Amino acid sequence: MTADTVLPQPFAALGLTGSEYDKIVATLGRRPTGAELALYSVMWSEHCSYKSSKVYLRQLAPTAVQSAALLAGIGHNAGVVDIGQGYAVTFKIESHNHPSYVEPHQGAATGVGGIVRDILAMGARPVAVMDALRFGPAAAADTARVLPGVVSGISFYGNCLGLPNIGGELDFDACYAGNPLVNALCVGVMRHGDLQVAAASGPGNQVILFGSTTGPDGVGGASVLASAAFGGSAALGEAAKRPSVQVGDPFMERLLVECCLELFAGGLVVGIQDLGAAGVACATTELAAAGTGGMRVRLDAVPLRDPSLGPPEILMSESQERMMAVVEPARVDEFLAVCAKWDVRAAVIGEVTDTGRLVMTWHGEVVVDIPPGSAADGPVYQRPVSRPAGQDALVADSASALPRPVDGPALRADLLALIGSPGLADKSWVTDQYDRYVRGDTVLAMPEDGGLVRVDEATGLGIALATDGNGRYAKLDPYLGTQLALSEAYRNVAATGARPLAVTNCLNFGSPEDPAVMWQFAEAVRGLADGCAALGVPVTGGNVSFYNQTGTVAVHPTPVIGVLGVHDDVRRRLSIGFAASSAGDTELVLLGRTEAEFGGSAWAHALHGHLGGRPPAPDLAAERRLAGLLAAAAAAGLLAAAHDLSDGGLAVALAESCLRGGTGCRVRLPGDPFTALFSESAARAVVAVRPGAFADFDALRAEHGVPGETIGRTGGGDLVVEDCFAIPLAELAAAHTAALPALFG
């Protein structure tokens, strides 16, 4: 390696700044090779290094919240939570926003594949997925390109992989027009002793790359797509002509899942990591940095699907369906035999050393020789932060000035318009394309409040999951908006009858180089940290997606929060549906306090295109009490149904519950009917109490300190609000189900 300091190196085209390049030179004490430059460029990308967010994310350390349920937290691929009976659960949500805009089908498909490998690498069997999707205006021409492609990609990959899709979100807003948000969540289950580590330990142990072959797809995906604003001039020369979106093979991933689980069961793995962003570069540096400290890799031993690839491209390739394992020399033959059984290609490409150096050769020539920690840790930036110039004006533009429906017919019309608006309309057009039945353990899936999966058939132990985010609330106040997203996901899990245990998050923001965006980010993380502390649920992992902006226009700050809960007996689950009961109609109780809160509401957005004012005030202590009540009432078998109140308030919740169960209801509203129907005050739910159980429920409610008021009964074929309006369910259903098919065919 002779240094040539005269010729300039293409660091800028690889997404590195001048000072980052200087830091590489200083670390190595010489000019980096082409392969080293490629390796640092992807490892130090925003996507892989979290260089702009790291200083904030420390607040989310799992130890920030005392929880006995936590087995492993941030730093591993995903956090692990104890759910009892010897079971542990790991879950994580991750963005695949940029690839999904460039190539919606493959971008979304490989988003599912990537998060599933993350969960697999922990030692868990993936058991379910969810997707939180946000697009530009529903009627926009480009949405008709992006949405069907994203949905078909998730359908294609997740269905073929055999994972039930149990829920998620779908929303539309003009701010996502050039930057759709495609966030994929996966949850996996293991026994306590099954946890795997992502570390290359034990000198002499062999490094095995297995799964798909390595091709030119996705070269520089992390640095080019996900770490610069769209429309930028970042280019990779020759590589830029190739697709920077990866192509997925779910069949190979299916084999890889079964193969890995058999390898784990056989005790054949010392350490393992999935290959995602930054491919071989990331897996080798992180495994080495977390382990004994050194590794020797023969890049020419990497099985290729394109023989023309050289070391930089092999390092940067994001070809899917690959894993890297560290295996004791004596177990290598057994390891390879398991791979052969599953038709999974595997190759020994190197070994663990105690030299403290990551050394890679290419046909005998050393092309990389670096301290692995220098690449794995990356730079840390304290970006400038400043409250956006228009924030005060935005908050001052209150929704209270909007014209309100004045009488029964006007309220009725607003409700029909709201449940027919794209963000609140029936989502079957999307969810019918996903398999929710596979594995036979799905107890609740969309359109329920949360997904619920049975873990143990004998005991009924299960896990509940929900994801929520509201970019409008977060735009008005990122601190409160993030707490509202957390509150809603927490409440949705509780509404199934589960106890919320842990949190994952996917933080979707604009450019970190914009101080206004960085202010939103800082506020959001502070809100999440404070919120988790108040609710007593630790953050077990997450993902940051920056540069969701086109030109100078960023998406609404959109923290998407996933909450995991444990259900002691899924047979006692609560559905949102009002069902006809032979034992008589059930009484409906509205839980929580309703204030006039319309800032950022679905009503203001869908009926008036308005966004301004303050979002509803979160009340985390009240959320905690409400969740405690719902879990206790479900366990005692007192409830026939429960539905959280969020977008569109009580009106939309009642409509959804009537349609879900095919049974109407008759309610009499306290106070101003408009506020009662459409306000989005937090910490509320509507429950249907089983015939004969009202006294017990009312006592339990008082014991938990949750305000509640009987508003009516279920029954009949209409949604009736006394003195206001009646809507036959058929009319409600027509308004609810027509929107998406009309838009997307």
Place this chain on the structure above:
Amino acid sequence: MRIGVITFPGSLDDRDAARAVRLAGAEPVTLWHADRDLRRVDAVILPGGFSYGDYLRCGAIARFAPVMSELVPAARSGLPVLGICNGFQILCEAHLLPGALTRNAGLRFITRDLSLRVENATTAWTRAYSAGEQIVVPLKSGEGAYAADPGTLARLEEAGQIVIRYADSNPNGSAGAIAGVCNAEGNVVGLMPHPEHAVDALTGPSADGLRFFTSIVTRVLA
């Protein structure tokens, strides 16, 4: 009694089929695609999934799996065989059942709880139903549109080989709203909907599908 469930690479609902067998009171036996061995089972289920990733054509590669060289002659000699979804596609590719499954009308994957009508309640796998009975079972497939030439369709109709039909709506453009068929002897049945996902109201839309599995248990025991 022992009922085999074949696992091909990419099979997904093998676990669910085995659970349904257990709930029906029989013993599920795992059969591996690469073994030329049916392990002396009394009946075989080819489960749903994406064998070989649906590459080439659904079921087109699986029909050549080593286990099929044992299954095909056994089925022709009367062994009860049930193909669900991808298993149905494989049975058609293997010519154990007539016709073929093609892309859904509308070209999208469909997961939906559907009303089905049992047209033939005399087959090995539908004896526990009564003819004309309606049941609710989920459908989940992208290539579930049943197709056959007019002569074959007429012959199937005539011979009572149409076992299951979509009752209320035809979700995928199947000829004659056909959801499932059998061979002339009635021991081999294939259907696109998933009865193994309707064995318990907790995890399915109903428990209506369980009788596919109890049908075979009663038959073999009798």
